[in-house]
Amino acid sequence: MSPSAGVTYADVQDAAQRIAGVVHRTPVVTSRRLDARAGARLFLKCENLQRAGAFKIRGAYNALAQLSPQQQRAGVVAFSSGNHAQAVALAASLLGIRATIVMPHDSPASKLAATKEYGAEVVGYDRFTQDRAAIADALAQERGSVLIPPFDHPSVIAGQGTAVKELLEDAGGLDAVFVPLGGGGLLSGSALSVRALAPEAKIYGVEPEAGDDGRQSLQAGEIVTIPTPETIADGAQTTALGRHTFPLIRDLADGVLTASDTELADAMRLLAVNAKLVVEPTGVLGLAAALRLAEGRVGVVLSGGNVDLDRYARLLSD
């Protein structure tokens, strides 16, 4: 067995059954004008239209639904300033589990509000003086709660794989699939679905140019850690792939590409004008590379749409 055999496509299939009826089967949108721009036929999987605004609910719900009754009673803990926080909060609320989310005191008010609206307890910390992982670990220990990591977890990976499973089923006959890459949960899950359902198709992860640890890791043959990258793609400011995601990506993906912040902003504008979709900077990573490189029939995951209105308006005007 290969080192990546810890998670298989069967786990993605199980996840698909677990999330059915709870997580949206998001639409696949096309735009002839965007196709003309890309020189390819694009199929946009709209995870920005997903519950809580991003694909993250797929993995979070899949992980939480498999906890034992005892674990569910003890509640769950997560640390995230982004889409994973809201996904865990929503999944927990749907399953009647108590969730505690460790978020920086200076998180955008909209994200704090959304997380609380889903019924989670928010524990604040100071980004400059405190270590969020240590706080979350201590909380989990103290309460006997399970810590739900944002990407490096077999159930999270399997859940994230369901988005591209649906895309391949709905669009059919794709030559390639492009997905955003941060810690690799979406890419590794997507690679499992592509290899199982469309073995001839290429599957690429796309990370910010300023944070190309994924590309470096594939070149080095081992996980490379970088400093926190400066990029508008705030959901992909990860510093390293995970011990579960790296081998899956190494063994199953066709490569890792990058996109610059300028390309991300351009892609956001093109999507607003031609596809009428609001997508966050991280969410257009796959599209930005596809616009540059795609040929034939190409699937693109738009991974999320959570962006503050002021920031979004500013990015559109630039």
Next chain:
Amino acid sequence: MSPSAGVTYADVQDAAQRIAGVVHRTPVVTSRRLDARAGARLFLKCENLQRAGAFKIRGAYNALAQLSPQQQRAGVVAFSSGNHAQAVALAASLLGIRATIVMPHDSPASKLAATKEYGAEVVGYDRFTQDRAAIADALAQERGSVLIPPFDHPSVIAGQGTAVKELLEDAGGLDAVFVPLGGGGLLSGSALSVRALAPEAKIYGVEPEAGDDGRQSLQAGEIVTIPTPETIADGAQTTALGRHTFPLIRDLADGVLTASDTELADAMRLLAVNAKLVVEPTGVLGLAAALRLAEGRVGVVLSGGNVDLDRYARLLSD
């Protein structure tokens, strides 16, 4: 027979068959956070994700597909500075018909470009000194072409009715439906579908507060004409209902409501943040009233998403 019996639900059903496979069956999107704001369960019919960015292709294609071979050879003419122009251009191109669109010289560059991209010939005119209807009539006469009006035509009305037909089929069991109202093509077609498929449901048209000729017409019992209203809803700057749309609305709709420009801008912002959708000012007329008034399970047609990027960014920031 009532005076409105000129168009019936059977015509909407025929239109649905005619447009199948050509016009998108657009998704119905939901947002729990928007529901919380509205105090109702909203089902958003995303005609902003329609081909050419608005519902108008439904009526245009339905009308053009019924022309005789001789009429098709002679080409079609339309006058519009908005979504109808692009819809006729696209429908004509799909059917191999030559289209001539009469548009003001000072139309936004993006709209001129889009209309030409669909292969139409654009004939310019001066908005301040020339009468577009006279120009279009003269062109049609000269070439033996059929003039395709933007709303007051039985085939256009029947085509527009297919959007709410799909909405009722996909969302099921709605208590009310809210749609934008300009000249009444969408509202009269929608009313045919509601009366046939959900006879107990209410169907409302929503027009700009500054241009409430529809409300006035229902009160007066006859078509009331107003001066061109000043509103950000540029697609609903019509001055009167039509002779086909008025009787249908009078006999089949449950009322006409209005929304202010402030409410439209608010609704656009709420949609961007909560539903991740770009919708033009006219396109949120139904939603703006639904946010104020809706109860129960409510369908809302988001009628289009064609708005210049600069203007959109400005409306989001205000």
